[in-house]
Amino acid sequence: MKLFFSVILLIFTYTASLAQSNSLNYYLDVAKTNSPLLKDLRNQIASNQIDSMRIKAGLRPQVAVNSAGLYAPVINGYGYSAAITNEHTLNGLLGVNQAIVGSKNVNEQVLTVSLQTQTFTNTIKISEQDLKKSITAQYITAYGSLQQYDFNKEIVDLLAKEDEVLKKLTRANVYRQSDYLSFLVTLKQAQLQLSQSRAQYKNDYATLNYLAGVTDTAMIAIAKPDIEKTVKVSPAQSIFFNQFKVDSLKLINSRRLLDFTYKPKINALADVGFNSDFTGQEYKNFGLSAGFTLSIPIYDGGQRKLAYKKLNLQEDTRQNYKTFFDMQYRQQRAQLNQQITENEALLAQVTDQMKYIESLIKVDTQLMQTGDLKIADLILAINNYLAVKNLFTQTTITGLQLTNQLNYWNK
Structure with a gap:
C-alpha cells in the first residue's frame, strides 16, 4: 500500500511540474541579464567615457x-x-x-574614443543576436523533445487502452495468444520510447538552463516558441554592416590624427x-x-608617407572583407528562404499523410473490437503513424530552426 501511494505521489509531482511553463522570452531575458560578455562590453563603454573625460582633463593647465x-x-x-x-x-x-592644442585636434582625439564606443555598442548588439540565436536554437530543440515525449505518451495511452480490449478478446478466443504477444511487444517498445524521450527532454532542458545561466534543476514544461519571420532590414541598416562603417571612420580619424602630429x-x-x-x-x-x-617638424625620413601607405592597405583590407561578407550575407539569406519554403511544402504533405493514418487507426481499433482485424495490420498502422508523427515533429522543429537562423540576419 505504501508503494502504491509513493508511485501516485511521484506521478502527481511529475505531472504538476510539467504543468508549469516558461516561455522563450523568459530564457532570453535571463540569458542577457546573466551574460558576463554583455556586462564586460557595457563596462568597456563606461571606461571609454572616462577616457574621453581624461583627454579633456589633460588639456587643462597642469600644476x-x-x-x-x-x-x-x-x-x-x-x-x-x-x-x-x-x-x-x-x-x-x-x-x-x-x-x-587646436580645437580640431581635440575633437579628433575625442572622436577616437567615441568611435571605439560605437564599436563596443555594435558588438553588444551582435553579441545579443548571437545569444538570442543560441538560446532560441536550444529552446526549439528542447521543445521538440517535449513534443516527442507528449506524442510517445499519447501512443502509450492509446496502446494501453487497446491492450485491455485485446486482452479480453484473446481470452474469448477471438484472437490468438501470439497475436496478443505481438501487440504487447509493440506496447513495451512504445513504453521504452517514452522513457527515452523523457530522458532526452530532461537533457535538452538542462542544457537550455545551462546556456541561460538558470540554476533551477527542476524539470518543467516549456511553452511553444512564438517564432515568426522578422522584417528584413537593408544592409545599410544592418548591425553586421555597421562595423564596416565604423572601421572606415576610424581610418579617416587615424589619418587626421597623423596629420596633427606634423603640426607645430x-x-x-x-x-x-x-x-x-x-x-x-x-x-x-x-x-x-x-x-x-x-x-x-621639418623632416622625419619619410615616415609620414609610409604611415599613409599603411592606412591605405587597411582601407583596402576593409573593402575586401565588406565585399566578401556582403556576398555571403545575401547568399545565406537566399538559401535560408529557399529552405524554409521547401520545409513548409514538406510539412503540408506530412500533415496530410498524418490525417489518413489517424483515420486508418480509428478504423482498425473499431474492427479489432469485432475481431475483424489482423493484429499485424494494427501494428503496421501504429508503426506508420509513429514514423509520420516523428517526421512531422522533425519538420516542424526544422522550420523553427530555419526561421531562427533567418531572423538572426534580420537585425
Missing part, C-alpha cells in the same frame, strides 16, 4: 610642485667645478604647464617659488619665470 637640492663640496681644492655645480643649490617651485606644437609654462645657490642674500631669491616651448 605641480617641484623641489630639488644639491650639495657638492670642494675640499682642499678637490671636487666638482663650482662654476658648474654652484656647490650648493636649493629650489622649490610651483610650476604650471599648458599645452596649446607649443607649450606655455610658468613657475613661482624659491631658487638659490646660497651665495648671499638668499631671502631675495624668491621669484617667478615664464616661457614657452615650440616644436616644428
Whole structure:
C-alpha cells in the first residue's frame, strides 16, 4: 500500500511540474541579464567615457610642485667645478604647464574614443543576436523533445487502452495468444520510447538552463516558441554592416590624427617659488619665470608617407572583407528562404499523410473490437503513424530552426 501511494505521489509531482511553463522570452531575458560578455562590453563603454573625460582633463593647465637640492663640496681644492655645480643649490617651485592644442585636434582625439564606443555598442548588439540565436536554437530543440515525449505518451495511452480490449478478446478466443504477444511487444517498445524521450527532454532542458545561466534543476514544461519571420532590414541598416562603417571612420580619424602630429606644437609654462645657490642674500631669491616651448617638424625620413601607405592597405583590407561578407550575407539569406519554403511544402504533405493514418487507426481499433482485424495490420498502422508523427515533429522543429537562423540576419 505504501508503494502504491509513493508511485501516485511521484506521478502527481511529475505531472504538476510539467504543468508549469516558461516561455522563450523568459530564457532570453535571463540569458542577457546573466551574460558576463554583455556586462564586460557595457563596462568597456563606461571606461571609454572616462577616457574621453581624461583627454579633456589633460588639456587643462597642469600644476605641480617641484623641489630639488644639491650639495657638492670642494675640499682642499678637490671636487666638482663650482662654476658648474654652484656647490650648493636649493629650489622649490610651483610650476604650471599648458599645452596649446587646436580645437580640431581635440575633437579628433575625442572622436577616437567615441568611435571605439560605437564599436563596443555594435558588438553588444551582435553579441545579443548571437545569444538570442543560441538560446532560441536550444529552446526549439528542447521543445521538440517535449513534443516527442507528449506524442510517445499519447501512443502509450492509446496502446494501453487497446491492450485491455485485446486482452479480453484473446481470452474469448477471438484472437490468438501470439497475436496478443505481438501487440504487447509493440506496447513495451512504445513504453521504452517514452522513457527515452523523457530522458532526452530532461537533457535538452538542462542544457537550455545551462546556456541561460538558470540554476533551477527542476524539470518543467516549456511553452511553444512564438517564432515568426522578422522584417528584413537593408544592409545599410544592418548591425553586421555597421562595423564596416565604423572601421572606415576610424581610418579617416587615424589619418587626421597623423596629420596633427606634423603640426607645430607649443607649450606655455610658468613657475613661482624659491631658487638659490646660497651665495648671499638668499631671502631675495624668491621669484617667478615664464616661457614657452615650440616644436616644428621639418623632416622625419619619410615616415609620414609610409604611415599613409599603411592606412591605405587597411582601407583596402576593409573593402575586401565588406565585399566578401556582403556576398555571403545575401547568399545565406537566399538559401535560408529557399529552405524554409521547401520545409513548409514538406510539412503540408506530412500533415496530410498524418490525417489518413489517424483515420486508418480509428478504423482498425473499431474492427479489432469485432475481431475483424489482423493484429499485424494494427501494428503496421501504429508503426506508420509513429514514423509520420516523428517526421512531422522533425519538420516542424526544422522550420523553427530555419526561421531562427533567418531572423538572426534580420537585425
